[in-house]
Amino acid sequence: MLRFATFTSDIELPFYTSLASHKINHDKLDDSSRKLLGLYEIRSSDAPEISCRLQVHSNALTNDTSVVQPAYMSALHR
Numbered sequence: 001m002l003r004f005a006t007f008t009s010d011i012e013l014p015f016y017t018s019l020a021s022h023k024i025n026h027d028k029l030d031d032s033s034r035k036l037l038g039l040y041e042i043r044s045s046d047a048p049e050i051s052c053r054l055q056v057h058s059n060a061l062t063n064d065t066s067v068v069q070p071a072y073m074s075a076l077h078r
Helices: 013-024
Strands: 007-011 036-042 054-056 073-077
Touching: 007 013
Parallel strands: 007 054
Antiparallel strands: 036 054, 036 073
């Protein structure tokens, strides 16, 4: 039987500091889109309701998408 699990967002607090810094110092408050690297983590040891997480780390705005740890799957959003 095929089941679908909804993802929960897990955004690190330092991400917001990094975002504010980039928006003020680099983007100069430009509101155009920018790349954001999110990482999917599936933990089979957790309950199904919380086993699928989309994590946004503090380096999500500057991280190279080719360097993703083996336990994660990347989800590049633009």
